[in-house]
Amino acid sequence: MKNVNDFNFADKVALIRVDFNVPINQNGEISDETRIQYSIPTIQKILSDGGKVVLISHFGRPKGNNISNYSLKFLIPFLSKKLKVSVKFCEPCIGEKAKREVDQLKNGEVLLLENLRFYKEEEEENEKFGWELSKFGDIYINDAFSVSHRFHSSITVIPKFFKRKCIGFLMKKEIDNFDNFFYGKRKKPITTILGGSKISSKINIIKNLLIFSDYLLIGGGMAYPFIKKKGGNIGNSMTEKYNEKIEKTLESILSMNHPKKQPNMFFFPKDVIAADSFQNHAKTKICPIHNIPNGWRGLDLGPHSIKYFCNIIEKSKTILWNGPLGVFEFSNFSFGTKCIAKKIADVTKKGCFSLVGGGDSIAALKMEKCEKDISYLSTGGGAMLEILKKKTLPGIKAIDI
The missing domain is CATH 3.40.50.1260 (Phosphoglycerate kinase, N-terminal domain)
Structure with missing residues (x-):
């Protein structure tokens, strides 16, 4: 199974499924950044190659409703600081506006799309929803081990539309450690x-x-x-x-x-x-x-x-x-x-x-x-x-x- 080291991302758009469903406290602050921290190396690899990054994730259980409390926008300052780049944000995760935002990305830039679960189709393993999301990348990367047991559109449908797809460093580390546990x-x-x-x-x-x-x-x-x-x-x-x-x-x-x-x-x-x-x-x-x-x-x-x-x-x-x-x-x-x-x-x-x-x-x-x-x-x-x-x-x- 290929990982991000098997590709050169220069001038390419990497569509990365991450899991930024992190716990937050009563003040809306991230109380455990482990999942985000583990995904940073994958993002940095694409950027260092001279590529572009589009991040997709879910947050909470909005059940197909656009609820402001479940918006991913709160992550922008945190991600920008961690990646040392100005991370962009787009409210709809599909549609013409999202497509324009992706097309305007320059090499070395990062775009975070809005919560996938604002659309009920995400949790329904919907083919059309997966196809719409697949338009936003040249190479698909799954770096979301923690949701890879789910039959959701961004996990199992999107990869069908990519010839070039791979796992990220987080996913590789998870697989390697469980392999070591079971077979080492x-x-x-x-x-x-x-x-x-x-x-x-x-x-x-x-x-x-x-x-x-x-x-x-x-x-x-x-x-x-x-x-x-x-x-x-x-x-x-x-x-x-x-x-x-x-x-x-x-x-x-x-x-x-x-x-x-x-x-x-x-x-x-x-x-x-x-x-x-x-x-x-x-x-x-x-x-x-x-x-x-x-x-x-x-x-x-x-x-x-x-x-x-x-x-x-x-x-x-x-x-x-x-x-x-x-x-x-x-x-x-x-x-x-x-x-x-x-x-x-x-x-x-x-x-x-x-x-x-x-x-x-x-x-x-x-x-x-x-x-x-x-x-x-x-x-x-x-x-x-x-x-x-x-x-x-x-x-x-x-x-x-």
């Missing part, structure tokens, strides 16, 4: 940590994880359906509604042993910080995870769980982590997740290979100022989960055809 000389013991609240999005990858994991730590909202299935009382702890298929998968997973017939491959929290309501300043107490009183809900790892998980992490040589281990958005219930983040960073400094993905996981590392100690931070949460199912992402397949 990863050292044992291997520990996988799964958190988050939605079991439906992760349960189907667990059997694949069992193939190579020595320890599988399951926390956050992911743990409660398992504990309940094992007969524990989880009180009012949040559990996603799931169907009969997931119910049977839960049962199947719990009945599985290690491929080498070694039991105790799954590890769940021992205790939790339980709260009497779902709010940051709720009344709390420590409870065994299998005995949470009715009216109370587990919102974070308890002290024994933190020590228990950290002891396993301490003896690991390879670590994969996706998802927070508590209600991380509440500061009073983020301690467990931050402790795990710090421990992963500590063992990485001692020679462990660590691969971390998911916004909250990366945010926890940044809160502890240890994100630079991790071997690799993946920009994708959902895309990371799809790769863990050992699937080829649609966005990668579209380039590789």
Whole structure:
């Protein structure tokens, strides 16, 4: 599969699908610029060749509506500063005005088009919408790993209209690191940590994880359906509604042993910080995870769980982590997740290979100022989960055809 190093972009327009769907705070400021920062080298390569850049991205979920709060215009000052060029902006991402803006670009210039999701066709894998966007470039580049698991027009349709297409440096780095994780000389013991609240999005990858994991730590909202299935009382702890298929998968997973017939491959929290309501300043107490009183809900790892998980992490040589281990958005219930983040960073400094993905996981590392100690931070949460199912992402397949 070709990457940007395989092309000379002199006098060419590069249409780059990036993912600038970055988190912003209440003041409208970018709170985590990781995705943008990782895309800068690709843009700079085109500019250094003497080419022109047209950037396309989505932001939030406007659901096909032109909503000012979801405009990408707020990125212009930030991008201009990072790229050290005056980045241009065009409000419609398709149409005659956008075409004129692209045609007027000079070598070394950058144009950012408005939010793709202002058009419902983007999320419908619409051929006509993809064709309209394809008019804006000579070479198509996918540098948006984090949305490459989606069948969207800018990911799977646009590449059909290009003979010259490739992946960017961000995408290449993601693929190389996952290849290294799956097929490289990863050292044992291997520990996988799964958190988050939605079991439906992760349960189907667990059997694949069992193939190579020595320890599988399951926390956050992911743990409660398992504990309940094992007969524990989880009180009012949040559990996603799931169907009969997931119910049977839960049962199947719990009945599985290690491929080498070694039991105790799954590890769940021992205790939790339980709260009497779902709010940051709720009344709390420590409870065994299998005995949470009715009216109370587990919102974070308890002290024994933190020590228990950290002891396993301490003896690991390879670590994969996706998802927070508590209600991380509440500061009073983020301690467990931050402790795990710090421990992963500590063992990485001692020679462990660590691969971390998911916004909250990366945010926890940044809160502890240890994100630079991790071997690799993946920009994708959902895309990371799809790769863990050992699937080829649609966005990668579209380039590789």
